[in-house]
Amino acid sequence: MxxxxxxxxxxxxxxxxxxxxxxxxxxxxxxxxxxxxxxxxxxxxxxxxxxxxxxxxxxxxxxxxxxxxxxxxxxxxxxxxxxxxxxxxxxxxxxxxxxxxxxxxxxxxxxxxxxxxxxxxxxxxxxxxxxxxxxxxxRSPLVSEDATTRYLSFMEMFPQVINRVPLSYLASYLGITQSSLSRIRKNIR
CATH class of the missing domain: 2.60.120.10 (Jelly Rolls)
Known part of the structure; x- marks a missing residue:
């Protein structure tokens, strides 16, 4: 409490x-x-x-x-x-x-x-x-940024969340498919 x-x-x-x-x-x-x-x-x-x-x-x-x-x-x-x-x-x-x-x-x-x-x-x-x-x-950046930038912004804003949520939920939040998210994550590493 x-x-x-x-x-x-x-x-x-x-x-x-x-x-x-x-x-x-x-x-x-x-x-x-x-x-x-x-x-x-x-x-x-x-x-x-x-x-x-x-x-x-x-x-x-x-x-x-x-x-x-x-x-x-x-x-x-x-x-x-x-x-x-x-x-x-x-x-x-x-x-x-x-x-x-x-x-x-x-x-x-x-x-x-x-x-x-x-x-x-x-x-x-x-x-x-x-x-x-x-x-x-x-929500505002999600409207104007490309998918990679949205993902990087999310990583920066919510480092304590990114590895704790299923990729399907994260892809949905970012407005992209799960396969697109997988490609973005692979290209960033």
Missing amino acids: KELVEYILQFGSLNQQQIDLILSKAQEKEISKDNYFSEAGKISVEVGFIVDGIMRVCYYNNKGEEITKYFIDENNLVVDLESFENSICSSAYVQAVTDCKMIVFSKKDWEELLNTIIGWDKIVHKIINKALIQKVAR
Whole structure:
């Protein structure tokens, strides 16, 4: 739980009583590789913090192809925000790429924290803003760069992820075929 507290305190200050309240609502959870944290067609009911492991957000396009939108690794929050906040069905899957250890909050407990801790909403807003900025920064180069440059950029930005995700997921994220990714990796070595 120490990782969660350190993460939260990057975005604002809390006293020990507030931290204790947050921790009292937190539950440890393990999600096995390939299982889902949240699923398309269902309402997202938890906010998670990844202590160990990698998750990915993916969806199926109109051809039935699985597309990886992005990866989420340790020390990051995981939530399908639109589904969670508006109680609507999600359009994406959040899947464990590796075995994951998480700290989770139910919707009820998360809302109780928002209603009880003064300034918690500001901290959450800062966390969401950071996540959105990161998401845009991750996706923007994928539009304009060639496949090799996209792969090299990914290696540079996510050295802790690159060797822990299946090549099929990485190829999907980069918008290329798995055989193209294999050629790129072979030419780089």
